Amino acid sequence: MISRSPSSKQWLLTLPSLAWLGVFFVIPAILIVVTAFRPADLHGGVGAGWTMENIEALRDPAWLPIVWRTVALSAATTLVCLALALPMAFHMARVGPRLRQILLLLVVIPFLSNFLIRIFAWKSLLHPEGPLTKLLISLRLAPEDALLLNNMGAVLLVMIYTQLPFAILPLYAAAEKFDFSLLDAARDLGAGPWRSFSKVFVPGVRRGLISAAVMVFVCSLGQYVIPQMVGGASDEMIGSKIAQRVFADRNLPQASALAAALMLAVLVPMFVVAAWQRFGRKEAAS
């Protein structure tokens, strides 16, 4: 990627998207941060005046296990998704154009049905009377009293299922541009198939790997529907708590404080990654 300073006219082209981002992302984000410093009123609205109460509430040690669980589940989802998506992207980039189209279609097809419906489908799949549980028990791969639903494993499984396409697509885009003759060179120089993959292919799709990781991790952090529907009572994530504050407690300022904290937690690492990539690019160009 060659960075060129766009002329003033080219800047105009980005105006619509800048305006869109400004109106629908930056302003609401600022509003959330502002609301976090407002008191809640009795009717579920936002009261007048300013308070640090909501921010103070974030320091409650009761949040720690939830934060930890959120980060751990998101990290695990990210790792598993990348591990599954890497070989998938590798093969998608190597097969012929017809099969490649079919595979791409298969990756995208889940988006054609509603997210909630797909989660419900998992709910019945994993149900104690559901087909998956029965199959596993009949194959003696699970004990008679196996419970696949309402636990952290179910949350992780469904999170991986929902996030996998977001890992495959950027990795595939990177793999498609990868020069596969480099793998021949690696083999020629004494690297076996596995080391050619890890020492040459993986660094070669580094950019795609970073995008996929950020994409999956960030989307996982904010999940609340999945833990609520397939998780147990003790599998709540931060997203679940924000949803509770909004819908059950009707405490918008407290929800805002949580959301703002989550947003910061996401944005800071992203800026670090972006800065690092920029630095890497400069280094390569010097």
Place this chain on the structure above:
Amino acid sequence: MHDFLVIDHVSKSFGSLRAVDDVSLSVSQGEAFSLLGPSGCGKTTLLRMLAGFERPDSGRILLGGQDLTALPPEQRPVNTVFQNYALFPHLNVWENIAFGLRMSRRPREEVRSGVDSMLELVRLSEHARKRPSQLSGGQRQRVAIARALVNRPQVLLLDEPLAALDLKLRQHMLLELNAIHEQVGTTFVYVTHDQGEAMSLSDRIAVMNAGKVEQIDAPEALYESPRSSFVATFIGDANFFTGTAVELQHEGYVRVMIEGLGSPLVISNGAVSSNQTLRLMVRPEKISLTLKRPPSGERVNAFPGVVEDIAYFGPHTRYRIRAGEHRVMAQLQRSRFSGGVVEPARGTEVWMSFHPDEGRVVMLEGGA
């Protein structure tokens, strides 16, 4: 003699295409050997089988007596300089060259000294920390050579090593490759479609066509005594005539009657029988042009003709001479026209002549 690298009845098909068709050849240790042929002749497939990227359908590949046929590329004592160099973009020059040594888990000290001495060999020491994208084409090529040679391969395979370079650089790298070959003494196997490249790089050349080896010989021998009309046309230019053997002579000469031209005496190049239909070949630069009939005798073949076209090529000039139905190409050094300073113009009646040793029978191919 040539029994270091042995290709023994190797065949390889892709679908219905026989890319390599029962090829056998051997290369001696330290030799610079070329596989030469047009695109699609099977030379690259053969090279990929030597490197281990393709498995032959039948036949064996032996190196120093060891059967390599079933070994994957990473286990062969063979390294490749790829046509597009295939340098790792995420590694710098030093790390690229170190890759092979690191893969074979050599001690750190050995990696460092090995890479440093290779950098010196290809004169890139001051570029060690650069990325491949920051190098020129010639420098990338030298990195690719160093990256392969640092592993001390028993055979270095070079796939069209000069094809990606411009003309000036190509001539320079040609000399450099010869110098490197001389210095390291490793067996080099080149794949190229460029006859000039093959001639100046190799001790011997295997000319390939349609999956088969047409002829294996030293460059001079290929040029001076091609055995087939394919080899004669692929290496240099040639005039071909079809005629009938009319008089077999001692010492390997035959007189061939060519309809509409005459009956030249040429080298028979193997067993020829009377009345056999033959194809014979004369290089354009072996033909002399004179205004007068050269003094007649056994040892000169001379035919009259008319200059039809002239093309100047700087150091030499090409003439197309019409003689009846025949069109003959003659190529003259500008000073060699025996008429003196004046060169024959279009329409001039001239005599073309060549010595019997300069004409030879080439294999008659079916229909070709």
